[in-house]
Amino acid sequence: xxxxxxxxxxxxxxxxxxxxxxxxxxxxxxxxxxxxxxxxxxxxxxxxxxxxxxxxxxxxxxxxxxxxxxxxxxxxxxxxxxxxxxxxxxxxxxxxxxxxxxxxxxxxxxxxxxxxxxxxxxxxxxxxxxxxxxxxxxxxxxxxxxxxxxxxxxxxxxxxxxxxxxxxxxxxxxxxxxxxxxxxxxxxxxxxxxxxxxxxxxxxxxxxxxxxxxxxxxxxxxxxxxxxx
Numbered sequence: 688x689x690x691x692x693x694x695x696x697x698x699x700x701x702x703x704x705x706x707x708x709x710x711x712x713x714x715x716x717x718x719x720x721x722x723x724x725x726x727x728x729x730x731x732x733x734x735x736x737x738x739x740x741x742x743x744x745x746x747x748x749x750x751x752x753x754x755x756x757x758x759x760x761x762x763x764x765x766x767x768x769x770x771x772x773x774x775x776x777x778x779x780x781x782x783x784x785x786x787x788x789x790x791x792x793x794x795x796x797x798x799x800x801x802x803x804x805x806x807x808x809x810x811x812x813x814x815x816x817x818x819x820x821x822x823x824x825x826x827x828x829x830x831x832x833x834x835x836x837x838x839x840x841x842x843x844x845x846x847x848x849x850x851x852x853x854x855x856x857x858x859x860x861x862x863x864x865x866x867x868x869x870x871x872x873x874x875x876x877x878x879x880x881x882x883x884x885x886x887x888x889x890x891x892x893x894x895x896x897x898x899x900x901x902x903x904x905x906x907x908x909x910x911x912x913x914x915x916x
Contacts, residue, residue: 724779724875737875746872756780756794756875758889763790770896772865772903774883776805779875781865781883783896791896793889794874798881804863810901811855813894816841822862825880844869849887850894854903865903866890 724737735741745753756779763782767773771784776797782790798804819839821832839845848867855861865883867890868874874886883905885893 724877739873739876739878742874742876743872752794752871752874752886758791758793758892760785760789761792762788763792764788765790767902767904770898770901772810772893772897772901774903774905776883776906781885781893783893791892793885793893796868796873796876796878796884798879799877804881805905806856808854808856808861808863808903808905810852810865810897810899810903811858811860812853813897813899814841814851814853815894816845816849817847817851817864817866819845819847846870848884848890850890852894852897865893 725734742752751757761782763784765771765773765784765788767784769784769786773782773784773790774780774795774797775782776795779795779797781793781795783793784790818841819835820837821829821835826832826836841847846869847864848869851864851866853860854863854865863882865885867887868884870878870884871886873884878884
């Protein structure tokens with residue numbers, strides 16, 4: 688696994704496939720099909736799928752996500768002001784904009800196929816150890832969620848993790864959140880129902896930096912980070 692680990696460090700979540708945009712815009716939010724993550728295996732010299740099984744195995748072996756998905760300060764050119772959050776769902780990165788063309792880059796998990804979206808929203812409110820209440824649509828898909836229809840108390844087993852930032856369109860809750868997770872191995876995957884998930888240590892760090900009202904830009908597939916978002 689040493690070669691594979693090095694490859695994660697150098698290349699990380701490469702975008703694979705083309706994928707079609709879903710031409711639907713509701714309340715300033717556009718829906719989009721998400722890409723699958725791939726990594727390069729130097730042993731076979733091929734790109735291979737970074738699947739939930741691969742991710743879980745990697746996390747068990749190393750106790751952390753691949754290096755590219757770990758929190759780090761990077762060079763980042765944007766016209767957006769410090770404090771803005773920019774999410775590149777294709778590459779599974781969230782950027783917190785700093786002064787002087789820098790940003791803190793975090794690894795994230797994003798919406799699985801059919802649950803991708805893009806738009807400009809804002810942080811409407813914040814919550815430590817939030818209660819999780821599955822929406823009716825999720826209960827319809829997953830009967831096991833029905834027992835939490837009145838809310839699952841916050842805690843280590845809660846799927847929203849240690850912190851949540853609730854994303855609003857204007858003054859209306861979009862139903863999407865940036866939140867922690869009780870599945871830290873899932874970072875780098877298309878696995879959620881549209882929310883942006885982070886490991887708990889990272890979401891606590893981002894939460895401490897982010898103000899209510901902060902602008903959040905969620906990029907569509909194929910959007911260019913460095914051409915003026």
